[in-house]
Amino acid sequence: MTIKTLFTDRGGGVSRPPYTSFNLALHVGDRREDVLRNRTLLSRAIGNVPIVWMEQVHGDLIRLVAKAETATFPACDALVTDLSGVALAVMTADCIPLLLYDTVRHVIAAVHAGRNGTFLKIAPKTVRTMQERFGCEAADIHALMGPSIGPCCYEIGEDLAAIVEKSFGPHYMNGRYLDLQRLNADMLEDVGVKARNIEISATCTACSPNHYSYRKEGKTGRFAGLIWMA
Known part of the structure; x- marks a missing residue:
């Protein structure tokens, strides 16, 4: 069994400005037909593997995927499966697209780790779901954080910064700049x-012209992180 991952960017699709051009989200105001066309192009690019999407709500609900078919799961922010031949997708435009996988038990997960989800500890909760439902060992789990807003650009308000320092520790803040990646790690x-099994992308979405950034652009699209087994 081979684990495959992919992070898209904003190029190669059919969406019009300001969603130019490979927007994969239906909820941001883009034309539905363009988004569906982009999703079809993406499925073809990965060998016509069906893709499971989420209606993400910045919460901590985790759903299990039991069928290898294209679907959209409502009101959740993480997907877990032990099925091959189906891709799990997480959409972001500054939040962390977190992909988890266990090559021993052959279990994968896609996690939307934004600020709220991080504060709700969705990443460790997903690990526990992999352990409880599929018998995974934490030491066998690998974590891949895709492009997201970095500590260079993620400025938050003073009140929220004080909450982070009190709840998680001052070392996650540099003034009012939050290191969301290190907090999740x-x-x-x-x-x-294991620390050696955690990989963090160096790409900051607010700095990169190739990625969508809600913080930088406001009205914009969403790229995706995908994981599947073949």
């Missing part, structure tokens, strides 16, 4: 994921 390590 430490949460994963706290539940047994």
